[in-house]
Amino acid sequence: MKGPVLTIVVPCYNEEEVLPETSKQLSAVLTKLIDDYLISRESKILFVDDGSKDRTWALIEKEMAINPFVKGLKLARNAGHQNALLAGLETAATQSDCVVSIDADLQDDVKVIRTFVEKYRDGFDVVYGVRDKRETDTFFKRATALGFYRLMNKIGINLIPNHADFRLMSKRALNELFKYKETNLFLRGLIPLVGFPTTKVFYDRKERFAGESKYPLKKMLAFAFDGITSFSITPIRFVTFLGFLAVIISAMAGGYAIFQELAGHTESGWTSIMISIWFVGGLQLLAAGIIGEYIGKIYREVKRRPRYAIEVNAYSNMALGKQRLEVLTNTVGK
Template sequence: MERLMIVVPAYNEEEALPKTLDILGELVERLIKQKIIDIQSKVVVVNDGSSDNTWTVIEKFNKTNNVITGVNLSRNFGHQSAIIAGLSATLNFGDVFITIDADLQDDVGAIIEMLEAHAKGFDIVYGARNNRDTDTAFKKKSASAFYKIMKKIGVQMIPQVADYRLMSKRSVEHLLTYKEKNLFLRGIVPTIGFPSTTVYYARKEREVGTTKYPLRKMLSFAWEGITSFSVAPMQFVLAMGLVTILVSLFMLAYTVWEYISGETIAGWSSLMVSIWFIGGVQLIGLYVIGEYVGKVFNEVKGRPRFIIQDNLLKNNLDKK
């Protein structure tokens, strides 16, 4: 039997965690009793520098439930880094790994299907939504547009898949060799290339707490994904530059024609329009180039993607 490690990134989830840990703890205990997974399987909650009592809740459950344990990061490093931190901390203790968010909007029942698919030889099993009924119309359209854009620029992504997935030990080992700080795991994991499949489930509404991905963060995350995997935005700026040149040549010809016709007007408004248009293109171009330079700047510094302050998993196993 294999040791299952369920990695749960959590940021300010003190309201949701008690119910989440009860459900996940009961599931792991049931799977252990059914001899589907090893007795040393764990639910590992990664506290991503929460400002509330998330870590206190984790410590409390750890004292009363042998299945529940946790990792405490020194500060907030972000959702994707928290997942990597959890996988890194559990790598030497587990054989198969599942990542799932603390709000439990993802159906935990799919974990059993994931394990069944893994038993058939799949190294990576993605959890995909079978519908987006719980989303607003705007979120449905924006998500669809995002997947289309990512596909268009050549990024391998599984539609309707977030960070709910199962990974074998060897796939996690290879994932951890990806050292970039600009993490977009939904795009990185498919590049590993091991046998994979997908299980589908119905996503639920969040029962308690508030979402940690408002519109601003969602847009930022989407931009991170695009710029981390493609230079398409820079190519788009090039296209805009070429279009601008063509427009300016047309305007030049038009201006000459107006001059010959004797119909030019002092302070012609099109001059200002052209200046503002070209200035806008230049600013957009500088921003896009700066975005990539900034990413290179962050990467070459080589700073750690996370810092673990407390590791209850290691402490618990060391005591044994």
């Protein structure tokens, strides 16, 4: 029985320090799976260079020259992690039965890919890699991550706790995912909407093999807020609630002021006036900011700009041969 064609998609942004080791470990995983007749010999590793400024693409080209598993996709500019991942998924889905996505930093356990494939062969279309523990994280990161997942659950966004972008998806699940055309991409929220049979595989996350994290606190907060505003209008409803609360408090304060006036106990109220002004002003700024965030998302969506641009597509041998022919033709023409 011929096994399914598997492609491992690896988004890369300035990953020159870790890329050779990532290629080595993933190639070993594919070799073992092929030897055990779990996947097809046509399976591949697709590195997606997301506009890196270092030698990432040069190393991908080097790996392609010496490693038959490795293919490359070079984006014309930095499109962001989610868009780079989507570019890899859309490219890989054309010739694959299933696709695994994994970050290049080797924090996710590559050995778990075998379990992913076994679950896929058992009939699951989506297999989520879920962290069993968060011992490698700081207390602050653990606390904020837990708070984020609880908040998302409270406002009705169905996320898989402790799951990032380490997962397997079947071809039909990917084709369903590609029907979602929004520009504000948050794959962790979109994929649970796809449906089809799903399961989880738990694993221990490792320390980063080399290099620095591409998601510092500022980026993580922006990513979390983007996910919330892409899937829920709860923040706007919360602002509405605050507005009603401010009106009630103001009415109570007004009633108290009238009572004091009638009782003849009026005093200068500079402090209370200033507090009220700052309170109401803060609510107005908060409301304007949140509404502006949603308007900004609408602005980006209606323009329908491409989410990424591909400069070099060396995923298939046919595509690579075509590009080499074009280079040769241009050289001869000159």
